[in-house]
Amino acid sequence: MPELPEVEVVRRGLQDHVLGRTISRAVLTGARVARRHAAGPADLAARVAGSRVVDVDRRGKYLWLVLDPPADDPHALVVHLGMSGQLLVEDAAAPREKHLHAAFDFADDGPQLRFVDQRTFGGLALTGLLPDRRGDAGHPHGIPEPVLHIAPDPLEPAFDRAATVKRVRGKDSEIKRVLLDQTVVSGVGNIYADEALWRAQVHGRRTASALTGPTVGRVLDHAAEVMREALAQGGTSFDELYVNVNGASGYFDRSLAAYGQTGRPCPRCGTLIAREQFVNRSSHFCPRCQPRPRPRRTLPR
C-alpha cells in the first residue's frame, strides 16, 4: 500500500499487534525479497530470531521495526511495500498466500506477521540505525541507513516547511516530478500528488523553479492536508491489493477529486477531468482550474 497514509495505517497496525513481541523464527522465500539486504535472506532470518520489537517507525513510505536483539546491537528491519506489498497479521494456520515472501513467528505463539507482495517491488532489509542529520525529532532510535537519503515527510516533526519550499524552487524540473522526488519531500506518490496539485490549482507540468514561494507553500500544505484526510479514512484502496494488517481497505477513494476521475466533472468548476501520460504513468487534472503551461522550449544552441 504505497503512499504515506496507507503506510501509516500499516505502521499503526503493527504497533497494535507486533510491538513488544519477541520474534522466534523467520522464514524468507526466494532471494528477491531480501535483495537490499547484502548478506542475504538466510542471514536476515537468522539475525532477527530472538529479537524483541521495541518500536515501529516510519518516514515517508519506508517503515521499520526497531529490534532489540540479545547481542545488544540494535538494528532495524526495514520494510518497503513497493507497489503491491502487504504486511498481514494472521494465524499461523491460515492458508499461505500465493505471493507470500516472508513469515515471522513470535515466542508468544500468537499470530504471525507475513509479508505478501505480488509485484515484488517491495522488500526487507536488516540495517543499522544512525542519528538523523536533519534532526531526531520523532525518531528517538534514529534512522535506518537505507532511509537516510529520504527527506522528512510533511506529517513528521522534523519537516521543515521553509527549507522544503526552497529546495522545491531550486529544481529546474516539472513540479509533479519534484513532488514525487522522495529526497525533496517524502510520502507523496501519484495519487496524492495529483490531489495536492488539483487543490492548489497548479498544473503538474509547471516548472518548479518558476513558481512563487507562496504557491509552492500552498502545494505542500495541500499535500499534507490531503494525506491527513486520507489517513483519517484508513487510506485509499481501489482493490484488495491495498489493505491494512487485518486485510481491510480504506475508503478515501470516495473523496478523490482528480486522481482516477477522468471524464468526471471537476468538483470545483464542473469541467471534465483530463488525463495525460506522465513518465510512464498518468496525471489527472482539471483543464480549467489547472491550466497547462506553454510547452517548455528546450534551449539548444
Next chain:
DNA sequence: ATTAGGACCTGTTTGC
C-alpha cells in the same frame, strides 16, 4: 551535477 528515461515484476483491464 542535475535531470530524463528505462528497468525491475506480475496480474488485470482494455482494445483491436
Next chain:
DNA sequence: TGCAAACAGGTCCTAA
C-alpha cells in the same frame, strides 16, 4: 472470442 498491448499506487540506475 482471443490475443496483445496498456496499465497499476514506487524506486533505482544509467546516460545525457
